[in-house]
Amino acid sequence: MKLAFVAWIGVAVLACGRRNFNVDGDVPDHVPMACDTPPPNCPSAIVYACNGKCYVTCDASVPRTAAAVVCRDWGGCLADPSSIPDNDCAASHAPGNSWIAPIQDENSSQPADNWRRCDGSLLSFDQWGTGHPDDETPPEDGLEQCAFISPGGAWDDDVCGNPHSFVCNRPL
Numbered sequence: 366m367k368l369a370f371v372a373w374i375g376v377a378v379l380a381c382g383r384r385n386f387n388v389d390g391d392v393p394d395h396v397p398m399a400c401d402t403p404p405p406n407c408p409s410a411i412v413y414a415c416n417g418k419c420y421v422t423c424d425a426s427v428p429r430t431a432a433a434v435v436c437r438d439w440g441g442c443l444a445d446p447s448s449i450p451d452n453d454c455a456a457s458h459a460p461g462n463s464w465i466a467p468i469q470d471e472n473s474s475q476p477a478d479n480w481r482r483c484d485g486s487l488l489s490f491d492q493w494g495t496g497h498p499d500d501e502t503p504p505e506d507g508l509e510q511c512a513f514i515s516p517g518g519a520w521d522d523d524v525c526g527n528p529h530s531f532v533c534n535r536p537l
Contacts, residue, residue: 400537404439415454419537420444424460424530429511432464432531441535442466442483444514452492455532456518464531467491467512467520469498476500476522480512494519 400419403410407423414420423435429443436443445466446452455465467488470479476498480488492514500509500522511525514532523529 404435404533406435406438411458413458414537415457416450417537418451418454418534420454420458420532420534422458422460422463422530422532426528426530428528429464429468429525429531432529432533436531436533436535439533439535441533444532444534445483446492446514447482447490449492452490452514452518455534456514456516459514459516459532460530462513462515462521462523462529464529465512465514465520468525469510469522471507471510473505473507473510475505476509478505492518492520494521498522 400414401412403412403421404423407421407425409424410421412419412421419441421439421441423432425435427435433443443464443466444451444455446455455463466483467480470481473479477493480491480498482488494515497520498509498512500506508524509522511523512520513523513529514520
């Protein structure tokens with residue numbers, strides 16, 4: 366099992382450089398499943414129901430693309446907070462800085478421009494920490510185009526290929 370997980374991570378890392386919003390958007394039609402079923406490729410998963418959604422936190426440290434695949438295969442998406450209660454749910458079990466859904470368009474000219482949700486629509490809610498997103502060296506250099514959430518609930522931007530734990534959600 367461990368070898369299969371390592372091989373899966375290797376494939377996901379190879380695909381990491383490809384930016385494809387459909388990776389997150391191609392979520393299969395929702396089939397009712399118990400909220401206690403963790404993704405098969407998520408060691409030490411914590412699965413919980415919160416605010417009408419099912420969440421899972423995974424402490425595997427992987428690039429964002431690999432995290433998005435695990436969430437999609439689980440029937441959901443990287444956590445996609447659209448309100449303070451949603452954000453609090455996503456952060457409540459985060460084992461550290463954890464990938465969430467917001468991702469920035471490649472053609473953005475400013476660090477705060479064109480952040481998108483799991484379904485590809487523009488963000489209408491965010492919880493960026495003070496001074497973020499900053500792309501570390503403004504103006505926009507196209508490096509930090511993926512969002513993570515801290516256990517306290519603040520968001521920050523990071524290089525999509527960097528490894529983090531992650532949070533998924535799906536409808537109950």
